[in-house]
Amino acid sequence: xxxxxxxxxxxxxxxxxxxxxxxxxxxxxxxxxxxxxxxxxxxxxxxxxxxxxxxxxxxxxxxxxxxxxxxxxxxxxxxxxxxxxxxxxxxxxxxxxxxx
Ligand SMILES: [Zn+2]
Numbered sequence: 001x002x003x004x005x006x007x008x009x010x011x012x013x014x015x016x017x018x019x020x021x022x023x024x025x026x027x028x029x030x031x032x033x034x035x036x037x038x039x040x041x042x043x044x045x046x047x048x049x050x051x052x053x054x055x056x057x058x059x060x061x062x063x064x065x066x067x068x069x070x071x072x073x074x075x076x077x078x079x080x081x082x083x084x085x086x087x088x089x090x091x092x093x094x095x096x097x098x099x100x
Contacts, residue, residue, distance in 0.1 A: 003031050013048045014038040020050055 004010070004025055010033060012023040017040050026044060027035035033047040054062070 004028055004033055008033075009039075010036065010047075011050055012036045012038075013050055013052050014041065014043060015045055015053075016041045016043040020052070 006025055006028060008025045010023050010025055011020050012033075013019070014021045014023070017038060021041075022039040023036040024039060025033045025035075025047075026037045027033070035044055036047050037044050
């Protein structure tokens with residue numbers, strides 16, 4: 001496993017360019033990239049492992065979705081009293097297991 005070194009080139013998502021660009025490692029923590037510098041705009045930011053953050057649109061979409069989920073309730077109201085289940089005694093006929 002190759003260790004990262006300061007100044008190494010690494011692809012990462014740039015928050016300014018809003019896309020994955022070439023980056024240089026400017027800070028390492030436990031041999032893992034911590035801070036990156038975009039080679040296109042020289043913006044420094046935390047290493048994102050190329051993860052693209054959800055856009056505002058996506059976040060809004062997610063919020064709406066959660067709202068819908070929250071409003072959806074089971075169709076049955078709780079006002080109708082639960083009917084007690086009639087207890088029926090089922091006569092036992094025969095035996096399930098045959099010993100012999
Ligand atoms: Zn950039």
